[in-house]
Amino acid sequence: MYDFALHEMLGRKTTHAAQRVVEFLYKMLPCKVVLDVGCGDGRWLAAFAERGAMVHGVDGAWTDATKLCIPPDCFEIRDLTQPFTLDRRFDIALSLEVAEHLPETAAASFVNTLTRHADVVLFSAAIPHQGGFRHVNEQWQSYWVRRFAQYGYQMFDPFRPVLWSDDAVDDWYKQNLLLYVDSLNHPAREAVERFMADNRIAPMPADIVNPECYRRVAEYDLIEFKPLLQKLPKKSFLKTLDFASRVMR
Numbered sequence: 001m002y003d004f005a006l007h008e009m010l011g012r013k014t015t016h017a018a019q020r021v022v023e024f025l026y027k028m029l030p031c032k033v034v035l036d037v038g039c040g041d042g043r044w045l046a047a048f049a050e051r052g053a054m055v056h057g058v059d060g061a062w063t064d065a066t067k068l069c070i071p072p073d074c075f076e077i078r079d080l081t082q083p084f085t086l087d088r089r090f091d092i093a094l095s096l097e098v099a100e101h102l103p104e105t106a107a108a109s110f111v112n113t114l115t116r117h118a119d120v121v122l123f124s125a126a127i128p129h130q131g132g133f134r135h136v137n138e139q140w141q142s143y144w145v146r147r148f149a150q151y152g153y154q155m156f157d158p159f160r161p162v163l164w165s166d167d168a169v170d171d172w173y174k175q176n177l178l179l180y181v182d183s184l185n186h187p188a189r190e191a192v193e194r195f196m197a198d199n200r201i202a203p204m205p206a207d208i209v210n211p212e213c214y215r216r217v218a219e220y221d222l223i224e225f226k227p228l229l230q231k232l233p234k235k236s237f238l239k240t241l242d243f244a245s246r247v248m249r
Contacts, residue, residue, distance in 0.1 A: 017168075034055045034092055035118060036058070038096070045057050059075070100126035104137045107139075121179070152182060154182075179192065
């Protein structure tokens with residue numbers, strides 16, 4: 001799904017985000033056994049492992065096992081476009097900035113796979129126009145809220161209000177990171193509600209754009225755009241460049 005060089009490039013911010021979120025999670029819920037579906041190089045799982053959790057990562061055949069941040073025996077390859085079961089339950093399942101890489105036809109089964117493995121799911125996925133490598137199903141957060149609700153999972157927003165202005169966290173986590181809890185798991189649901197109340201964390205609107213993400217899209221770089229335009233016939237190039245210049249003013 002990604003060249004692993006990208007995981008390394010984003011590594012410091014990813015690690016910082018993981019450590020902050022894991023710190024909050026441990027104040028709410030026990031996370032002794034953790035699953036990450038679409039784990040990349042396993043940096044999020046490493047943050048859980050540092051606190052003594054047993055971790056398991058799943059990702060596609062593109063994964064470079066030599067660059068994992070978790071032991072290779074804690075990882076396995078699966079086709080994420082297809083439903084699967086590991087025949088075990090976890091305290092929490094993660095899937096972070098993965099679902100947008102899968103076709104929309106796989107969205108329902110992907111959410112089903114996550115809920116099949118844990119009563120608590122930490123989830124984020126790219127919103128429309130967020131941009132990224134091979135994003136084929138960018139959706140607003142409310143789209144995923146509805147998907148999880150079909151399986152009886154309630155959405156909570158304990159992280160975004162806290163991370164919103166943290167420059168050391170990538171904007172896609174700050175705007176997309178939500179927690180889903182099986183509504184039948186009353187202790188887990190009440191623990192999250194109590195944590196948010198005790199820390200006076202007010203949930204944000206489900207569909208929201210972080211200013212950093214907005215800025216990145218709004219300041220689309222014409223310098224990178226021009227070489228693509230120059231491949232067009234001359235008249236088309238001039239018309240397109242004129243239009244682009246006007247809308248960027």
